[in-house]
Amino acid sequence: MSLKEAVSLIKDGDQITLGGFTTNRNPMALCREIIRQRKKDIYLAVHSHGQGMELMIGAGCVSRIELAYGGVARFAPTGFRFRKAVCSGEVQVEDYSNFQMILRFMAGAMGLPFIATTSGLETDIVKKMGFPEEIRGKGRVPRHKLKVMRNPWNEEEGDVVLLPPLNPDVALIHAQYVGQDGTVRIQGLTFADLEEAKASKLVIITCEEIVPTEYIRRDPDQNSLPHFLVDAVVRAPYGAHPTACHHFYDYDSKHLRICAEMCKQDDDFQRYLNEWVYPFETQEEYLAKVGIEELLKIKANPAIGYAQGLDRR
Amino acid sequence: MGSYTSREIMAISAGRLVKDGDILFAGTGVSLLAATVAKRIHAPGSVVFFETGGIDPSLEELPLSVADPRVMVGTSINSGLAESLSLLAHPKLHTIGFVGAAQIDKFGNVNSTCLGDYTRPKTRFPGAGGACDAFSFAYGMVIFMSHEKRRFVEKLDYLSSPGWLTGWDARKKAGFKRGGPMAVVTNMGVMKFDELTKEMYLAEYYPGIEPEKIAQNTGFPIDLSRALPFAPPTDEELRTLREEVDPQRLILGAPAE
Numbered sequence: 001m002s003l004k005e006a007v008s009l010i011k012d013g014d015q016i017t018l019g020g021f022t023t024n025r026n027p028m029a030l031c032r033e034i035i036r037q038r039k040k041d042i043y044l045a046v047h048s049h050g051q052g053m054e055l056m057i058g059a060g061c062v063s064r065i066e067l068a069y070g071g072v073a074r075f076a077p078t079g080f081r082f083r084k085a086v087c088s089g090e091v092q093v094e095d096y097s098n099f100q101m102i103l104r105f106m107a108g109a110m111g112l113p114f115i116a117t118t119s120g121l122e123t124d125i126v127k128k129m130g131f132p133e134e135i136r137g138k139g140r141v142p143r144h145k146l147k148v149m150r151n152p153w154n155e156e157e158g159d160v161v162l163l164p165p166l167n168p169d170v171a172l173i174h175a176q177y178v179g180q181d182g183t184v185r186i187q188g189l190t191f192a193d194l195e196e197a198k199a200s201k202l203v204i205i206t207c208e209e210i211v212p213t214e215y216i217r218r219d220p221d222q223n224s225l226p227h228f229l230v231d232a233v234v235r236a237p238y239g240a241h242p243t244a245c246h247h248f249y250d251y252d253s254k255h256l257r258i259c260a261e262m263c264k265q266d267d268d269f270q271r272y273l274n275e276w277v278y279p280f281e282t283q284e285e286y287l288a289k290v291g292i293e294e295l296l297k298i299k300a301n302p303a304i305g306y307a308q309g310l311d312r313r
Numbered sequence: 314m315g316s317y318t319s320r321e322i323m324a325i326s327a328g329r330l331v332k333d334g335d336i337l338f339a340g341t342g343v344s345l346l347a348a349t350v351a352k353r354i355h356a357p358g359s360v361v362f363f364e365t366g367g368i369d370p371s372l373e374e375l376p377l378s379v380a381d382p383r384v385m386v387g388t389s390i391n392s393g394l395a396e397s398l399s400l401l402a403h404p405k406l407h408t409i410g411f412v413g414a415a416q417i418d419k420f421g422n423v424n425s426t427c428l429g430d431y432t433r434p435k436t437r438f439p440g441a442g443g444a445c446d447a448f449s450f451a452y453g454m455v456i457f458m459s460h461e462k463r464r465f466v467e468k469l470d471y472l473s474s475p476g477w478l479t480g481w482d483a484r485k486k487a488g489f490k491r492g493g494p495m496a497v498v499t500n501m502g503v504m505k506f507d508e509l510t511k512e513m514y515l516a517e518y519y520p521g522i523e524p525e526k527i528a529q530n531t532g533f534p535i536d537l538s539r540a541l542p543f544a545p546p547t548d549e550e551l552r553t554l555r556e557e558v559d560p561q562r563l564i565l566g567a568p569a570e
Contacts, residue, residue: 021365021380047394048380048442069442073341073378074563083437086427095426095473097445098364099398106395119449121487123422124472125441128431151488158488188385189366190393244382251381306382308374312563 003283006204006232007033010170015043015140017105017166017200019173019193020243022050023073023251025186027172029206029239029283035059036278043140045166047101047192051243051256052172054079055277058269062091064131064141066166068098075256080263094130094145096120100163102192107165108199114147114162121148121159140169171200174240175224176248178207179216182227188246188305190224197225206236208248236283238295250298250307255290316569317546319500322519324350324554324565325546327411327455327498333358336408338401338447340364341378342564343457344411347498349375349558354550362400364443366392375559379443398443402450402490409495410447413457416469419513419533420483421476421494421506423448423456424469431471441473448474453495460499465531477511501527502543504535512536517543 007030010016020026031052034042041063044053048069056062058081070082085091096104099119107115120126129145137143142164151157173193177185184205186193197203203225210233216223238245242252242259262272280286287295301308320343327347331337333356337348348361349372362368363379370376371387385391401408414423415438425444429435448454454476458464476494478484484493493511497504502518514536518524524537559565 022378024365024380024382048439067440068445069440070437071439073380078437078439086437087434089433092432095440097441097449098394098443099446099449102394102398118488118490119446120441121449121475121489122472122478122483123441123445123475124426124431125445128471130432157490158486160488188382189380189391191365191380192394194393195395244380246382246385253377300382305386306374311561312377313561 001232001234003029003033003234003236006030006234007037009202009204009232010034010039012040013043013139014169015045016170016172017045017168017196018049018052019171019191019196020052020240021048021191022071023075023256024244025174025191025240025246026050026052026243027174027206027239028052028241028243029174029234029236030172030204031056032277032286034061035273045168047098050079054081054263057081057085057091058263059273059277064092066094066096068096068101072256072260075260076263080260081269092131095125097125100161102195104163104166105192105195105199107163108167109195112165114164116160116162118160120161126161166199168196168200170202170204171196173197173203173205174236174245175205175207176245177209177211177216178205178230178233179211179213179227181213182230182233183213183216183223184225184230185216185222186224194224197229202231203229204232204234205230206234206239208237208239208245210235238287239283241290244306247300247302247305249295249300250310252294252298253312254294317551318565318567318569320346320565321551321554321569322546323347323457323498323500325550326503326543327457328354330455330496331356331359331409334407335359336406337361338364338408338410338451339379340412340444342413344413345376346554346558346564347411350550350554353553353557362397364394364397366394366397368392368397375563377563398446401447406452408451410444410451410454411457412444412447412454414444414474416464416466417456417458417497418466418469418476419535420478420480420511421456421497421513422469422472422478423474423476424471426471426473428470445474448476448492449489451492453492455495456497458497458499460501460527460530462530462532465533467533477506480511481509501530515540517541519543520545
């Protein structure tokens with residue numbers, strides 16, 4: 001499938017979750033295509049998200065976010081587009097912790113009505129609601145952000161936080177390998193990708209390489225997701241650029257630094273989109289713009305997983 | 314020893330709080346330097362792990378963030394958020410979390426979410442991330458702060474991660490089985506918390522910083538009566554930090570004049 005076809009499966013208003021983490025394995029090729037197709041009112045449900053979320057917010061694709069963290073590591077400790085959109089009220093936001101978010105994806109994947117934790121007791125995460133009351137219980141917005149109750153097993157142990165499950169409309173994930181049958185292999189850390197995929201209705205995977213079924217099934221211990229969970233597969237080399245993809249390439253510090261700088265002001269950000277997102281029909285055209293020299297600099301040493309000695313200033 | 318920067322003394326000072334055998338949950342920035350410098354100098358048996366799922370990486374090159382591919386190399390195992398954040402609470406592990414924050418109160422509760430009204434904030438920070446989970450579950454927490462009055466506040470704009478809550482035994486009453494802030498490491502000194510009341514006090518002040526100056530930069534009254542001078546960074550600590558841990562000065566930033 002092409003990027004265009006895969007993204008055309010996404011509807012305005014869908015609740016979307018993103019694989020990866022801040023500057024690693026963000027589904028960037030898909031995020032850029034979402035911006036090109038000018039998707040609207042996307043409702044993001046993520047844990048710690050960075051580059052992909054930042055671009056989609058800046059391009060006006062996002063209207064609501066449930067998250068734990070919005071930053072692009074050292075390049076933008078708080079995402080500039082994220083901060084602006086939250087402060088101006090352009091997006092509605094509701095905060096959880098990372099563990100709470102992963103538990104919610106797990107609950108969604110397991111079909112649980114709710115899941116309990118003690119993380120966040122007595123914090124404003126449990127006391128302050130971000131979404132207005134009138135949208136509660138409508139669409140994918142949970143009726144209650146969460147509920148605090150006395151531990152029913154032992155009241156003397158204090159309270160517990162009950163969290164609503166997450167079952168996003170779409171999961172967007174970038175992986176290293178997908179078999180021709182759809183079996184997914186993620187290398188390095190999996191973050192919350194597996195739980196997100198299992199919880200979501202539609203799973204779109206981009207990958208560095210599509211490999212023969214017999215190859216990926218020769219070593220099933222290395223595989224991450226079964227083929228029948230996957231609805232669409234797109235081969236997108238360097239599909240996580242400028243974020244990293246373990247064993248294939250490092251994060252592109254230079255690009256992330258320039259992008260963060262251009263995220264600070266509206267007109268600069270429009271220039272970024274005009275330069276790096278809108279002009280390209282395909283991932284290959286985007287890569288031609290990045291240039292062979294930069295791509296070789298970040299190319300991972302396959303024996304190590306990252307680009308050893310890379311200048312990351 | 315010659316001069317050093319705030320970040321250098323903060324990393325060294327926090328590193329000294331690590332005991333050999335501790336299981337360290339590291340955030341980004343200075344916390345990563347502190348954990349790495351401790352591991353290389355006096356706590357070689359300590360283990361660093363990251364909320365993203367990297368458990369005990371070799372750290373031959375300094376990761377810039379918890380999602381850097383450098384946290385996935387030479388590890389004991391590579392996992393994900395669920396596995397990693399679950400480890401925080403394990404009763405047999407002496408897990409110590411290292412994190413930064415935007416605001417802190419006298420009981421060590423922190424804000425990393427916003428200033429002003431939550432739904433239409435004056436400014437927005439990244440959010441609680443995994444710090445809230447570390448404050449909830451870890452054996453102890455070390456918090457990095459820039460020592461300014463606007464950051465050490467009487468009342469937080471948003472309580473993102475639970476410290477000692479309202480002091481005394483409030484944490485236990487709330488439902489937490491263990492944990493709580495152990496120390497706050499700033500560019501001026503080290504604060505700790507009273508065993509009974511859980512109120513912050515000045516434990517150590519850095520060379521050239523008067524305890525009074527620290528009180529002036531703290532937005533609530535702080536007990537100075539227990540304060541001791543901090544032993545200056547040693548040559549070995551500075552050399553390890555500069556030459557082995559962060560030779561590109563990715564996190565350390567510009568060197569001292």
